[in-house]
Amino acid sequence: MTSSPEFKVERLTVAGSLTDRVCEALVQLISGEDFPPGSRLPSEMKMASRFGVSRTVIREAISRLKSEGLVESRQGSGVFVREENMDAPFRIDPNIMDSIQSVLQVVELRKVLEGEIAGLAAKRRSREQMAAIRQALKQIDTDVAAGSDGVDADIAFHRCIAEATGNPHFLALIQFLFNFLRNATQTTRGIEATRATLTQQVKDEHRAIVEAISHQDSTAARAAARLHMDRASRRLGTADIKLLQSASTAANLTPSTV
Amino acid sequence: MTSSPEFKVERLTVAGSLTDRVCEALVQLISGEDFPPGSRLPSEMKMASRFGVSRTVIREAISRLKSEGLVESRQGSGVFVREENMDAPFRIDPNIMDSIQSVLQVVELRKVLEGEIAGLAAKRRSREQMAAIRQALKQIDTDVAAGSDGVDADIAFHRCIAEATGNPHFLALIQFLFNFLRNATQTTRGIEATRATLTQQVKDEHRAIVEAISHQDSTAARAAARLHMDRASRRLGTADIKLLQSASTAANLTPSTV
DNA sequence: GATGTAATCTTGTACGACAACTATAGCCGT
DNA sequence: ACGGCTATAGTTGTCGTACAAGATTACATC
Incomplete structure (x- = not known):
């Protein structure tokens, strides 16, 4: 050589x-x-x-x-x-946040998970976990009444359901997706506003999930959770799409001038 | 100051x-x-x-x-x-690999995902993607016939299905789970052996998934994929549990002597 | 041939210098 | 007094050299 x-x-x-x-x-x-x-x-x-x-x-x-x-x-x-990249974590490329389509794809991932999580929770939830879920549901109203946007309480609600599956990985994964989606949408503050205006519909969807889990009807719970996420993505896809797009293009023009 | x-x-x-x-x-x-x-x-x-x-x-x-x-x-x-730690990746604590229960929980997560992925793939797969799935299925036989354990081809098969959903996040997520499970189980080489002995059953399960996706029957695809994962977790849970446990305890004794 | 040692290579750390860039203070013109 | 321009100091980005610490190899010695 x-x-x-x-x-x-x-x-x-x-x-x-x-x-x-x-x-x-x-x-x-x-x-x-x-x-x-x-x-x-x-x-x-x-x-x-x-x-x-x-x-x-x-x-x-x-x-x-x-x-x-x-x-x-x-x-x-x-x-x-290194031999193995077993530690290679699951992360979503941050620079795809620009694309509204990618955000919707993450929402779809969450929809699938929330559905199955609700179904599993319906099967396995203990009485204490059921009480925690009901408590979390109430907390959303309390927070909103106190002037909060209710996002934190909403996340806590879904976390309670995930905990009821008994599988901690579900909890960790949807928490990760929450973090991503919150950061992907917070630039516009549009989602929270939308959620605030549609409180009644969201509340009905939440109640349907809770009732199904309460009756240990996993099929109904899965269907209710999927419907909830479907509507959420639709809310995302219609009203706020322009805001997100404009925000993303603006971000493209000023890459590091934030 | x-x-x-x-x-x-x-x-x-x-x-x-x-x-x-x-x-x-x-x-x-x-x-x-x-x-x-x-x-x-x-x-x-x-x-x-x-x-x-x-x-x-x-x-x-x-x-x-x-x-x-x-x-x-x-x-x-x-x-x-940085404003938020939105980048906080989803990672599975490596030191839970000791517990056979935790591995089974990850398998459950994969089961949920594979089921929904198969269902979505059945709805959305293009003709080219269907051909790729069939090709990947054949490749498993080819590899096994050539003396391989078929794990790589098996992973490629499931990756093809995930690609057919059109949502890249599904692909990334199950790839992550594959990496984790491979590292969690490779210490014993027990899983691959099991899989090799049960080839015929696994092959039938795979064929059922492919047929359902081919007929665009999302319900059947989801059911077939879930059944596949159920059986996989059962295979994991019975024969190899002792091997995994002994291997994990051995690993505890030699933390970094690899 | 086995063994101990020196030479050599590689990464880890320190220091100094300058370029590229930003932010601020101050000057100047109006 | 106020807005805009410039000078200047501060900060990160990059370069170069030098030496310490650890590992590998070659070699001389026994």
Whole structure:
């Protein structure tokens, strides 16, 4: 091996800082077949030379990859690609938030989950859990009467139902989806307003879910929850779509001027 | 303000590199009330002085926090705490892998998803997607005949179905669950063996799913997928439970000796 | 051939310098 | 007095060098 290049230098992306670009390029190289799991990637000096950047940039990029669990560095030995990316978490790409369609797709995911969660909760809920659900339902009214937008109480309500399944992963997953949707929609503040105006309809939907769970009728609970989410996505899809779209385009024009 | 310390220097943890410790300390400070969302944290120079490390270390720590979405840096202005931790990913605590019950709970989550995914795929699949699903089903046989355990092909099969929903989040989520389950079970190699011995039954279950999707019968598709997952969890719950348990206890004894 | 040691390579950390960019204070013109 | 422009200081981004700490390899020695 006289001077065989240890890896091809990918075209660095045009946007972002040097560290961003190098990071992206390295992820591509690791994802590809250039560096299989367990292999050692070139020394920081060599990478700096190949990419035409300083070692500082390489080190910061490696630092990110380490925090994401893609690589692992051993002092004096080198940087190695981690065996498994089992820790690769489930995350939704934040820059798809612009797209109203993607938000609706997340809502669809939530709809599926809420339906099954309600069905399972109907089967398994204990008496205490049933009381907690009823209490959470009341809390929504209390909060709204006190001037709150009721979003927190609404989330707590659905969390109570998820807890009643006895499977903590359902709770964790819908909590994650709540976080995402809240952040995706909070830019406009349109959803909360919509929810506030449609309180009566939402209240009826909630009651239907609670009643079904109370009667341990899992089929009805699933249907009620799905209907609830269907209507929620419809509310999202009609009134607020323009707001969200305009907000997203505005965000595109001013990427970091927030 | 003459010389009010802008933040208290937390005790740096004893283990890990300087970057690790600084990173941890910063996370604590951000999680606490010292630096609320939107606030600017001290300049890199000041932090370097406070922590008694070089600016390099601070920069690498900040780089990690940026990749984790906790902070955001603006050149010439400073480093700011991001508004919401909307990026908080959905991840399953790795140390629950010990518990066979938790694994079964994840399987239940997958069961729910696979059922709904199959139902949606039955409604929406295009002709090309149907062909891809059939192709993936055949590939399982091909791989198994070639001596493979067929796990990869099995995953690819279910991925094809998820793709046919047209909602990429379903695909991403079940891929995440696959990764977790694979890592949770691969220690014993017991599951693959089980799956290999029960090929005929699994094949029948797969065929039922494919036929239902082909006929665009979403109810049948959902039922078939749920049955498939039910049987999978039963297979998991009976034969391999002892293997998994023993493997988990062994893993506890050797936490990082892999 | 086994073994201990030195040379060498790699990552970790520190320091200094400058470029690119921002925000602010202050000056100036009106 | 007020608005707009500029100078200036502060901050992040990038570069380079240097050395410490740990690991690997080669080699000399027995």
